[in-house]
Amino acid sequence: GDSVTQMEGPVTLSEEAFLTINCTYTATGYPSLFWYVQYPGEGLQLLLKATKADDKGSNKGFEATYRKETTSFHLEKGSVQVSDSAVYFCALSDGGGGFKTIFGAGTRLFVKA
Amino acid sequence: DTGVSQNPRHKITKRGQNVTFRCDPISEHNRLYWYRQTLGQGPEFLTYFQNEAQLEKSRLLSDRFSAERPKGSFSTLEIQRTEQGDSAMYLCASSPTGLAGSTDTQYFGPGTRLTVL
Numbered sequence: 013g014d015s016v017t018q019m020e021g022p023v024t025l026s027e028e029a030f031l032t033i034n035c036t037y038t039a040t041g042y043p044s045l046f047w048y049v050q051y052p053g054e055g056l057q058l059l060l061k062a063t064k065a066d067d068k069g070s071n072k073g074f075e076a077t078y079r080k081e082t083t084s085f086h087l088e089k090g091s092v093q094v095s096d097s098a099v100y101f102c103a104l105s106d107g108g109g110g111f112k113t114i115f116g117a118g119t120r121l122f123v124k125a
Numbered sequence: 126d127t128g129v130s131q132n133p134r135h136k137i138t139k140r141g142q143n144v145t146f147r148c149d150p151i152s153e154h155n156r157l158y159w160y161r162q163t164l165g166q167g168p169e170f171l172t173y174f175q176n177e178a179q180l181e182k183s184r185l186l187s188d189r190f191s192a193e194r195p196k197g198s199f200s201t202l203e204i205q206r207t208e209q210g211d212s213a214m215y216l217c218a219s220s221p222t223g224l225a226g227s228t229d230t231q232y233f234g235p236g237t238r239l240t241v242l
Contacts, residue, residue: 016167048233056168056233101167107143112158112181113218113231115167 014039018102018116020070025092025125033087035076035102035121043104045069045078045085046113050099059087097123127151129234131217137240138207146237150219157200158231159192160216161185168216174181174200175222207241214238 018035025031037045047059047069060069065080087101098102102116130149138144138233150157155176160168171190172182186192191208193202204211215238218231 046230055235056218058230058232061230103167112170112173113160113168114170117165117167 014043014104014106014114016102016104016116018100018112018119020121021099021118021120022121022122023119024124027094031087031089031096031121033091033100033102033121035085035087035101035116037083037085037104039083039104039106041106046086047049047074047087047101048101048103048115048120049087050101050118051117052098056101068114068116092121092123094123097121129217129219129232131234131237133237134235135238135240137242139242140207140209142207142237143203143205144207145158145201146215146217146239148202148217148219148234150199150217151232152198153221154219154232155222156220157194157198158220159202160218162164162214162216162236163212171202173229204239207239210239212239212241219225 013116015038044063046061048056049059050056054103062069062078068077076085076087099118099120101118103113132147157172157174163166170183171186172192174194177194189205190200214236215220216236220231
């Protein structure tokens with residue numbers, strides 16, 4: 013079945029460092045891809061999404077490009093802030109099955125001042 | 126606030142007891158989903174509704190679990206004869222009905238954390 017694999021955490025960075033969180037997927041169809049973020053004590057929030065190959069999703073300085081040839085959707089940010097400390101989940105949407113979402117295990121990011 | 130709401134936020138129960146959780150989706154959203162999230166893992170799909178119809182159930186949803194959405198608005202998730210392995214965060218999400226082939230962004234509630242002693 014469909015699945016998502018993302019890099020294990022925690023990832024610890026200093027403020028203003030460059031962030032990459034790797035994500036690869038396996039899917040039989042043509043899924044849409046998402047990054048969700050979960051801040052401490054809060055619910056899941058959609059960070060960005062891409063619906064087809066070569067689309068780039070972006071939000072709050074984060075971006076990710078849908079790469080069909082490598083089945084990847086890596087999350088990047090040029091300069092992280094302490095407030096970016098959270099757990100990041102890569103996910104895909106099963107478009108043929110009611111759009112249920114399949115999540116990766118999550119990557120915890122700590123940003124130090 | 127017009128987001129997805131869930132009640133209760135926390136539930137502690139003894140093994141063998143029944144529990145029921147409620148989810149109120151965003152009002153104009155036709156689809157409603159339930160997920161379960163255990164510590165250190167991503168959410169796992171349990172079931173989803175299109176209006177009042179339950180259209181898919183995961184194999185994770187054993188016969189002790191039942192979900193309803195009687196009027197196509199709020200939904201309840203009941204767990205009978207709880208087990209310690211049921212301890213998790215139960216998340217609800219909703220989305221509008223999209224056109225065929227489109228993708229609906231899901232909006233998540235804060236979750237109900239269940240602890241089974």
